[in-house]
Amino acid sequence: MAEIEREAMDYDVVIVGAGPAGLSAAIRLKQLDEDLNVVVLEKGSEVGAHILSGAVLDTAGLDALIPDWKDKGAPINVPVKKDNFYMLGEAGKIRIPTTPMPPLLSNHGCYIVSMANVCRWMAEQAEGMGVEIFPGMSCSELVFGDNGEVKGVVAGEFGKNADGTPSDAYEPGMILNGKYVFLSEGVRGSLSKEVIAKYGLDADSDHAKFGIGMKEIWEIDPDKHREGTVTHTMGWPLGRNAGGGSFIYHIDNNQVFIGFVVHLNYQNPYLSPYNEFQRFKHHPMVVDLLKGGKRVAYGARAITEGGWQSIPKVSFPGGALLGCSAGLVNVPRIKGNHNAMLSGKAAAEAAHEAIKAGRSGDDLTAYNDDLRSGPIAKDLKRVRNVKPIWSKLGMLPSLILGGFDMWVANLTGWNPLGTWKHGKSDAAATGAAAKFKPIEYPKPDGTLSFDRLTNVSFSFTNHEESQPCHLHLADPDIPIKVNLPKYAEPAQRYCPAGVYEVIEEDGKEPRFQINFQNCVHCKTCDIKDPSQNITWTCPQGGDGPNYPNM
Structure with missing residues (x-):
């Protein structure tokens, strides 16, 4: 659809994703220069609609960004x-x-806390400072400049038919250009995945x-x-x-x-x-x-869950990866929101300095350097061996060895076990079905435990059914011809929303069915499919879960 003409708007910084990282970046940019034009694009129907976190919040990131958050009424009580x-x-x-x-x-x-509500409050703070926030605006593709840099995004494309052709109600969306584009899409974001591959940002990092x-x-x-x-x-x-x-x-x-x-x-x-x-x-x-x-x-x-050794380079020509798009969760602490906020703050400071110097579209190496030497590095380096030890040796050795390594790192800043590697990707870790026995799970009782479809109704998920399926198969034959005989097609089981089914009818060949309407945007399929055949992309804006207080 290259022939489609779209209107364009220019900003100083375009931010994809209204999570804690993206909103922190927007707020910090306005703190540094109230005249900067900043826009935040959120695929959820409202800010917070796609935010899901535990969450026990370490307020270190918020303390650095908005020290008087208590007085400002943050929902952190x-x-x-x-x-x-x-x-x-x-x-x-x-x-x-x-x-x-x-x-x-x-x-x-x-x-x-409910991080969904914290993000709603952060959005109010950002809008009060002059940040433009547009919910219901999926970013469907990147826009590149003449030198191969990321220049902007296409947002707000609506009304495609199931086959991808424009319907009578088609809206082509707009191009939003920025001197810098921040990707804060959360885990395994589709644009972040594209950028990591295009620029080889993970060339020197672990799986x-x-x-x-x-x-x-x-x-x-x-x-x-x-x-x-x-x-x-x-x-x-x-x-x-x-x-x-x-x-x-x-x-x-x-x-x-x-x-x-x-x-x-x-x-x-x-x-x-x-x-x-x-x-x-x-x-x-x-x-x-x-x-x-x-x-x-x-x-x-x-x-x-990769931690320190799995973080890719977080700056690239024209932009930066923030928060979970960069993989900043501290696994043993079960916390990442503080690092997401700190990353947004650091990226904003790097972009502000660059814009003030008259630059645009270049590599914000100052942000990458800050992340690898500042508070995020301190937080993640000292816990970096817990997850790989668990993966290789099991839970109890991880508690003992990982605990020892964390204790020494906490006291001295030095990890005596060095840096362990993770080994295989999660997809490659999947074993052949012939080596395992099926697991018989108890039937849900409807009181404490529930079937997937019943529970999905409590995520308030909705997708316009006439649009193209946002879950793309590189080869539509692989689920039945490869994954079913070799792996018993695990998509039927790893998806927490019942999106994938193998339909077996009398006298007919099995067929693979994708119920994309159920998708809660967890991205597990993009990660765990053993053939790496599934790519998660954004559906049209506003679709997906509508989490109230997650």
């Missing part, structure tokens, strides 16, 4: 009062004392690593609610099948955030992260907590 850490067996639990853990793992001074995180919000019996309590677990039900664990956070209003994370480097293609989450809720500890309560929301998304 539930300080952590108690930390629990349990190792679970099927019928019981062992409490792991927090005293031997490195201080960096303590949640003292942190807050339990990117990921987990899948699923979360429900429950309203529980007030007598069981303990506002400010944070609980993490490891062990059952995953055992040796996969790495991961759970979180249970008691926020205000008698609500708890309950979630489950599965590392995506698991081998058994029969494993279903979603069903492991549902099974977890039948542990006696969780049953006792949730009994008499009700689930009010559900969602899922991938989590970056």
